[in-house]
Amino acid sequence: MVEVQAAPSATASESMVLSHEVEQFLYREADLLDSWRLPEWLDLFAPTGHYLIPATDKPDGDPSRDLFLVQDDRFLLEQRINSLMKRSAHAEYPHSRTRRMISNVRVTGGSDELIGIAANFTVFRMRSGTVDTYVGHYEHVVERDEQHGFRFMVRRSVLDLDALRPHGKVSIIL
Structure with a gap:
């Protein structure tokens, strides 16, 4: 579990605003993916x-x-993205269709600089007449960013599956 220290007590309206901003960030991220x-x-x-x-x-x-x-740092993640966007990425060309459901979004702690986020997810991946379902929860740490609202410091996707059967791999971004 990724841990962020609890923030000093915020007012109820400040907490609601932050929760809404965090939800919108995760929904925008899901749309991009x-x-x-x-x-x-x-x-x-x-x-x-x-x-x-x-x-x-x-x-x-x-x-x-x-x-x-x-287990990608920013450099490896950039390489992964570049690979997934090429025709030579046979596991994802043509691209799978995906649909993400994000729920139970919570701010788990934070400060003015870092914010902990937890949420549940279900990702449906459709490819070659098969639907694969990935279920789990997120444990993120984000920093505030003027351009994007937030930026990931840690984006952790924890699968609740016992194994990767029947799909056997994760070739998409969860």
Whole structure:
């Protein structure tokens, strides 16, 4: 679990505004991913941001010592995006159609600089007549950014699946 220190107590209206901003950020992000606007989506990451997907058998894993399905820093994430956007990415060309459902969005802590976000997700991936369903929850840390509202410092997608059967892989951004 990614932890951010609790913020000093905010007023109810400040909390509601922040919650709304966070929800809108996640909904915009989902739209970018579902529309395959991956270069724009990459702009939502801070230069030191990380994209993480722990292994299904160790959802609370630590990336410094455990095996992860995806453990990308900003450089590796940019390489992943460049690859997914090319015709030579056979696993995703033509691109899968995806539809994301984001729910139970919560601000889990934060300060003026960093904000913790938790949310549930379901991602439906349609390709070659098959529908794969990925279910899990997010544990994000974002920083405020004037251009985007927020930028990911840590974007962690934790799958609630026992295994990656029947799809066997994660070739899309969760």
